[in-house]
Amino acid sequence: MRWFLSVSVIAIATVTYAPQASHAEGDDLANSLRGRPAELTVGSITARNHVKPTAQAFPGFVLRGTVSEITARDPRLLEASANVRVMEAGVVEQLMRFTPVVTASLDTRLDIATGPDSPFRHESIDDMIGKVAVSLPLYTGGQRTYSLKRAEELALAERYRFQAARDDVAIEAVGLWVEAWLSKREAVIVDDRLGRLKRLRTSLANRQTQGFASASDVARLDAEIAGARRSYNDVVAKGAKATARLGTLSGRPTRVSGELPRLSRHLPADKGQLVAMARRTNPNLQAAAADYRASIHQQRASYGRLLPRVDATAEYRYDMERAPLTRHRDGFTFGLSLKVPLVDLATGAANEADRARSDAALAREAQSLNSMEIEIDSLWLDRQSLRANKQALDDEVAARKRSADAARDRFSKGFGDLEEVIDAENALDDSRRAAVLSKGQAVMVEARLLAAAGAFKVAMLGQ
16 A cells, blocks of 8 residues: 655746737737727826826816816726726737746655555655646637637727716716806896896885885885895805816816807717717717627637637656656657537536627617617707707897886886886896806707717817
8 A cells, every 4th residue: 555645836827928820810909909999098196196187287277178187087087997907908818818828837746655565665755746838729619719809899898988988077077167157157147137126226215215116116126136136146156166166176276267169060960960970989889889799709709618629738847756776757748639528518508698698788789879869869959949049049138128128217217117127127137047048058968969979079178
């Protein structure tokens, strides 16, 4: 009877180069990654966990500069950029599977003879065997090829998700800036109304002294003045909140100035052209399409596990026998390894699961297409409505102003009553604010249309 005590120490090293012959299954990697939406520079984190802007500050720090700084600092984009790097590392990982694997091992064995007939029953044999083995897959049934293509598609999908996240952050920043801009314009309108009411209050006080106005009229006008003052304070506070939030997100005090951007010049005149553009460049739709292609490649890679596999192997062995009257032995071994799966029920079940995942990915792509077209239809109708109402609002403001001026003139001459003047002033204020808000809504609708088409760029916001 013999007792065997074996201890093995194995070190595995993967060679970091790809031989020319292995490119037969993955030579399209470099070409497939060219021209992809991989704008990933969003900033660098400093020691205090702040983001150092990657671009110089814009003069006046107007809309374009504000949005640029916010997109450079937003943590969601930092996370999305990290996810892209994870997927790109997965592409490199799959590419490295085309390279040989080098394994070094050292085995120690203690052979003790204990049988009664053994001539060495009082002795032991201590062996130490060193090996260096190289294994290179030659044919894997397409597993490496399709796994590499799957990794490429997943990396591409993540790049598109980064683009979609970047557009969302930029649109949110534009919305805040437009909100602050509108608040400033509304504050001017309300302040102008407050000034007209105060002048009317002075005129009304003179008429009360002369006995042509009652205390009730004065109280009614004082209530309107107080309401206008409250409305002014609310508008100023709303703008201050939006400006403060812009400053927090951009990392510096923000000054809202200038005019609203003209984004309409970047949109096609026909909705059909916009939908066609979105089918090619909408980031969410393109990400869903890449996910579907990745699921197809995963299904094919899984099927490859049912096919034969051929590996080329080489090994160098150094055998050191320390028993008496023995010598060292070494040598090289070369060969081919052929593995043919006969029964693999787990892989068959995995293929069915991958097929179902492909169906689900195809359904998600169709849903993304429907969502994109519905969004564009809704936004396009909003844009058409706003453009149609623009002239109507301008005409309304002009008519309301003439009506208010006439009411004030009649009241100053002793004709008409106070309620007529107040109603005319309120109507003028409402129409002026509606006209300003319509401008802000038009900008946001056009920005969202560009984002839905995958064509939104911060440079479109001007300087």
